[in-house]
Amino acid sequence: MVGYTETLSDPSYRGQILCFTYPSIGNYGVPSQKELDEFGLPKYFESDRIQTRGIIVNNLSNVSSHWSCKKTLDQWLYDEKIPGISDVDTRELTKKIRSNGVMNAKIVMDGSEYRNNERFDYDSYNFMPEVSINQPTYYGKESSAPKVVLIDTGTKFSIIRNLLRIGFQVVRMPWDTSIDQILAHNPAGVVLSNGPGDPIVCKQTIETASELIERSIPTLGICLGNQILALAGGAKTHKLKFGHRGQNKSCLDLESNHTIITSQNHGYGIELDSLEKTDFEIWFKNIDDHTVEGIKHSEKPVIAVQFHPEASPGPDDCLYIFDKFKDLVKTHGIVAS
Template sequence: MKAILALEDGSIFKGNSFGAEGEVIGEIVFNTGMTGYQEILTDPSYCGQIVTMTYPLIGNYGVNIDDFESIKPQVKGFIVRELCKTPSNWRSTETLNEYLKRYNIIGIEGIDTRALTRILRDKGTMNGIISTDPNFDIRQRLDEIKNFRINNPVDEVTCKEIQKYPGEGYKVAVIDLGAKANIIRSLVNRGCDVIVFPARSSADEILRHNPDGIMLSNGPGDPKDCSEVIKNIKKLMDSGKPIFGICLGHQLTALANGADTQRLKYGHRGCNHPVKDIKKDLTYITSQNHGYTIVEASLDKTKAEISHINMNDGTIEGVRYKDRPVFTVQFHPEASPGPKDTAYLFDEFLELMKIYGKGKN
């Protein structure tokens, strides 16, 4: 079936649909990863967004039951240059087309994704619509497309009740802002006793479980929309517990400490972003998925220091707080998809719990 992708600036791309039929409006973003489409599709940080893959052939190894980062696709739509209809991989249980159709996710293939990416790089991230309606008229839908906004996506992707992953080591409270499964796996694999809390859980409720450390997860949307979570983070920081924040958790911690955040022109999304650890004087390749960044001038340098920087554009990729055992990073040390170069940060978190917490050595 024919399909159309229309952007809020009036750009039109014509291709073929796959997955579900119908139409969907979302924020159009692009990811530069060559592989990892299954993890990308199920990453809760993509809630409300239509993802464009810049690598030309997608779907060649199918979909398997082991590599999901959440229980279902989180994207609103999917855009590829060429969809592989006959995947070849011993782990594959279904095709990408079958998977998206099962979850009613609309995709479009056969468009010039290079041209689309250039538009987004030049003009910035914008809204768009994918439609299989043969009578689609962008003139009638332009205002609707422009006015689309992702409202409270954290509430949509967070867990609805406390989840427990028992372990014999340190007790870690994970605030689920849209956590990728591999964050929890990375803690469990290190022996941690993990308790996952819904995003709006109060600081008092979390502290009643007496965790040795607190993990603030990744998640979707504008960090400034999470005012309730920001207030809770302030209380959690005052408790003196070791805290490790990733992606949205990194941004919310900065806001809780009086800093500011701003939207990036087109964000960082991919598994090949170079980030420098300033203290180690080493550059690592990282997995990233975010559309906002901390404003450097707003960071109180008497209380916090920049620990990591993005080697492409110089934006802040990590912060350590001087007066308490708290550190955060903008990238994804748990990867999935992507390199595992920065997994050492989980070990540093365990070391902080050993020093400041009361858990098991």
């Protein structure tokens, strides 16, 4: 219903066609990408462009009305050359996906010269060069604030925003950053971001994550970062038949026994049984299908969640995850190189 500007600009959706189940999309238009928040980040977007390969809607609203509206959704898609299709019964399509699982798809025009049988192998494709940065980028003005390295495997701006909000400086670094390059910044902690695709293809990031665990560096993994930390610790991951995508997914915090409502966007998960042979234990579980939604190390200051604590769009039930990470940093001190 709301949140399509944040969702379409979420790098975790790279390579996917997004189907909206709410009947009418685009009624409040698209705000300005030039409007920034107090941290200098785009206020209404999660990256600098649309990340999906296409979108499917039932009714596309060509009349948009909102105080922040600068263009229609259709104009935004046109400007960024992203195809879309409307007048589709998206709820019926969703029923098919719910029965058969996630599937490949394409949007083609009748009679188009591009109509062919070429297949795109999403599972083996490495999206990292498309969604990560090429060189370190710095955020935050307080030189005395502790520094956190954010390994960018497709990060959302809201992760950076929340790290700045709780008092960190942030150094955003490429997905294949080595442990030596991280330690050169003398960080107080490290965050592994969200991102698209199968975590198995991020071999360099998994190697770096193994070093973070071994050296007891305070670390937070989010979404793809959760899976990467699990693989680094010896667990296994698998593709979910039904990916978790939406703003109202219920998860149980096994530490507090509280249920929280989370925003999620992932098609892969951690195999629960594989955690038994590792030093990780389950922290959160999904109430609907009982899959792993978070892990924590039994000895090291390493935690990770499968959902998006920064939400955007979504509820702010789980912002406390960032505070948990901050507590780990305080407890375990500044890391020396």
